[in-house]
Amino acid sequence: MSSADLTSERDLPSEREASAKGDIAPERDGPRDTGIDDASLHRWLARTWRTPPGIIGALSSVDHKVIARRYLITAFLFLCLGGLNAVVMRIQLSGPQRGLVGPDLYNQLFTMHGVTMMFLFAVPIVQATGIYLVPLMVGTRNIAFPRLNAFSYWVYVSGGLFAWVSFALAMAPDVGWFAYVPLSGPEYGPGKRADVWAQMITYTEVSSLAVAVATVVTVFKQRAPGMSLDKIPLFVWALLVTSFVVIFAMPAVMITSTFLILDRLVGTHIFNPAEGGDALLFQHLFWFFGHPEVYIIFLPATGMVSAIIPAFARRPAFGHLGLVLSLIAVGFLSFGLWVHHMFATGLPKLGASFFTASSMLIAIPNGVQIFCWLATLWDGRPVIRTPLLFVFGFFFTFVIGGLTGVMLASVPLDLQVHDTYFVVAHFHYVLIGGSVFPLLGAAYFWFPKITGRMMSERLGRWHFWLAMIGFNAAFFPMHIVGLWGMPRRVYTYPAELGWGNINLFISAGAVLFFLSFVLFAFNLVHGALRGAPAGDNPWDAGTLEWATSSPPPSYNFARIPVVTNVEPLWAERGALPVATGLRVDVRELLVSTVAEAHPDIREKSATPSIWPLLAAIAVGATFLYSIFTPWAIVWGAAPIAVTLVGWFWPKGDPEDEE
């Protein structure tokens, strides 16, 4: 909303009520955005919402867009590192009995590849997309709990650094990303490697939980007036459901990693069968998180698909309600199928069959989503641009991954392919096909919003075809070599098994796929520096993030938009109605009701602060120290308490004194 032509202002109906009720006494009021000309409004808001200058200022930022940009860049760097891991592994496996890396390094490589891609790339990058876009899409000025959001980023960075520094010191975890006991337990996992895994998991999940809480509150309480539940954009719904899944799934893995570190450091025997513990308990706890984790990564990607398809099909998504209900159904069902990761552990047959049925069941809501998207595309030839190409790539690959998922759901069939390269192929089709391709599409789609410039369409098409060919060449043959009996996580294989040729082919595909990311990185940098100016709404899309300038100002919207349709920009061509009445001299948000999004109250939004960073350093140091002694928790509590006191110290605002 960069221009002055959005003039059809409407007063907030309940704003008057709020004042009348005396919620906010008039004598404490400062200037508001009512009756103020556009130029001075922008000046006021820019001064109120800016990130302070200087290094300290930058480190203190609580602007959701600044934090999200940092998240996106950091996660992309971790993607590159994880990808390099994969390339080294593929060179090692390109022929039988190759000697590029030994078993010790290879086991660290695939563990780091797994934890980096899952915990340092996939989850953070989908959450970061949400941090950037959700406040814009719901039409508010900042995310809820902005300092918590800043804190989450610093904790995430320290977790990632912790893992990668330990890799540089050749003491990275070597027990696989799911680190089964007893292999990771005190007896068979000597050194600090499994401890690094355990605490790094705890770090990143703390960060993930913080973002989830902030997202839920933003979506429930900060939506623009009029954005009732049925008008929430599908991407926001996807992030909302994901956040709930995070809130219920992440504690399970934090318990797992904490139990593990208790076994290793404190001498408990929770997972030790010799002392009455249970090794399988670990797997149940881990997969109770681990399966929802897949949907934590996948659901936001479906939100991206639901945002990209309408923009290029030039119509709202078909079956909006069906899509929302599918998201919720998938969120619920994702907690009911963890046992299909454990069919080979020898469970009772009846119980296992139940999980076959539940695993098959989740294909139905996912099918509903696929069919609704296809139906959206059926109104005529869509506008084919790079984001949509990646959505097509998503259909091509994710449907394969979904169907092999149906195969894995069958207990007997799973017993042949479990822990083989077939499974490796399956989950890369689901995670790369189902999540990374939509993410790449989303990168091309929202890059103009974030930077104000377009990425190259020509390079984008090259990137797409290179990625599609490389990906399928690398991962499709893995199905076959898995059926030929190649287990996963082997650093070498004998020549006489005849897996050499196909592995060479796979490795060539993997290198091609890696190169496609080099091209992507080039396109990102080139676009940021030299791209054509994008304008506010280069795709003529319908949701609120396109209503503000590109890149958006620190305060997102000069005046809070009022929503009348699920695609507000299509419904109100040219002049979006706005709500006014917020103060401009302090950071103030409009809080609305959960279901109908009626404007409810005005609420302060936190100002920049260095304390979240200091708190994250204290927490990070405590976690790091705790792999050496459990007393770290005691000694670390003091600095954490100090930083939290600093963080929450009353500012002398009138509200604080009430």
Next chain:
Amino acid sequence: MKRLAWIAFATAITLFLQGCAGWQSALDPKGPAASELAWLIWFFTGLCAVVWVLVMIALAVPLTMRPRLHAEPLVIDAGAENRKLRVVMTAVGLTAVILVGLTLLSFFANRTLAAIGSDTALTIRVTGHQWWWEVRYEDATPSRILTTANEIHIPAGEPVRLLLTSTDVIHSFWVPSLSGKLDLIPGRMNVLDIKADKPGIYRGQCAEFCGAQHANMGTFIIAEPRAKFDAWWNDQLQPAAAPTSDEAKAGENLFLKRPCVMCHKIGGTPAGGTVAPDLTHIASRQTLAAGTLTMSRGNLAAWIADPQGVKPGSHMPVVDLSGDELNAIVAYLEGLK
């Protein structure tokens, strides 16, 4: 670019046909369980391929249409929406029907698999170790209980019960051409019934990541006619063959004096270690170090001289031996048929 894709496709197909003769392949079944599973795999694959092609056609349809550029995005044809709704509902219904069908199919396949072991005469206890398999043949007569390693002889055409457990970490027993896999979990006992239709050698390997040498934890199931199997069992019950040559006698002495004796057992000698494979009849086995090397004099020497080079991280230590000593021990072990 399309041509590139075709070349890739053609290469993939060629590679696929090449590898079908593999001896550790789920697609090359040699027993009733694996046959049932191979059928199931092909059926699921076929059905999934059809579904995938249908979705791709549905995706390609709009590409053939005329662009819908100038229409106002919010103007939607209600009649068309209703038709679409019917199509989507039908597709969802079909999906549900297919899924119910596949669920039932996998349930009945499970029953078929369970029926394979209804009358097993032979029970073998397989214990996983980092990184080898301890194999113990159970018998009501204690003197007929037999312990060996890594290679499992079974009578062809008869169902055999495997009791699977582990003493260290979790492993998984998997011989794809005979059966699906099942984990070996410390503190638990899993039961896997297998049957080989015909005599033959079927390779398998550990399928659950178990540490440094997970990749070199192979096993072989050697199915033989009943008479040959019985003869093998009787041979294996015999104590180790006494060394005949001077070199081999020297080797036996060295074996008993050096650290070898701490871990390995050789029946008929004082060597009684149980933490490493039983070597009483090591030379009758086909491979060394759980399928890492084929059995030969040269490989025996290589394995003893440099275990950490052959299988880095394995629990077999380097024992300091001179060239002559090494040759003597190899000569001795080579005689343990």
